[in-house]
Amino acid sequence: MATPLSADKLLKALRDEGLHVVEHRSWRTNNRNHKGPWGPTHGVMIHHTVTSGTSSSVELCYNGHSALPGPLCHGVIAKDGTVYLVGNGRANVNLGDGKDPWPAAQLLAIERASAAVCRAHGWSERCGRYTVGPGPAWSEADRKSYAAWQRKLGYTGGDADGIPGKTSWDRLKVPNV
Incomplete structure (x- = not known):
């Protein structure tokens, strides 16, 4: 921050x-x-x-x-x-x-x-894994980028699969989505 x-x-x-x-x-x-x-x-x-x-x-x-x-x-x-x-x-x-x-x-x-x-x-540090900009639908690029975020938070293995969980999503502090 x-x-x-x-x-x-x-x-x-x-x-x-x-x-x-x-x-x-x-x-x-x-x-x-x-x-x-x-x-x-x-x-x-x-x-x-x-x-x-x-x-x-x-x-x-x-x-x-x-x-x-x-x-x-x-x-x-x-x-x-x-x-x-x-x-x-x-x-x-x-x-x-x-x-x-x-x-x-x-x-x-x-x-x-x-x-x-x-x-x-x-x-x-860089978490993003986009080679082409993100679009309106969740894609493999989004999953890879989110998995990098999860690893940055200390998650490993299946806990860093790129699928948002409540704790990692809350840590992003994304407003009103």
Whole structure:
């Protein structure tokens, strides 16, 4: 667990990792902090929000929609690898349909952005086992990633099979799913 990065620290970490970063509108103050405290930070979450085109994705993630107000994340990573910062603080999460492919430049930027945040927090362990981004349905990649999380918690053998149990799931502190 760690204190969330300030906007300046996040921006510096991403740029130090060699990423092209666009600061979208008032991203530094775009948040849902009025709904409760933000933090502590437990890790990096990558999710799939699909719309048609980068501009539409950035606007959707910044503003949200009628059923789920924005921001829907902290940054949108475009197909070309550009990182658009859209929020800083508590955010809602919008999961996409998993049908929009992630090209190599986007995957590389996802890896670099994740590494930047982990380095900025001083985290060195990696549990994720994704070679292609997670989708809306549980897959073998999800199972492998979750098994790595279980092993990190000290489980072995059949207790680290990648199928969520109550104790390991609760330790993830996933809100309201």
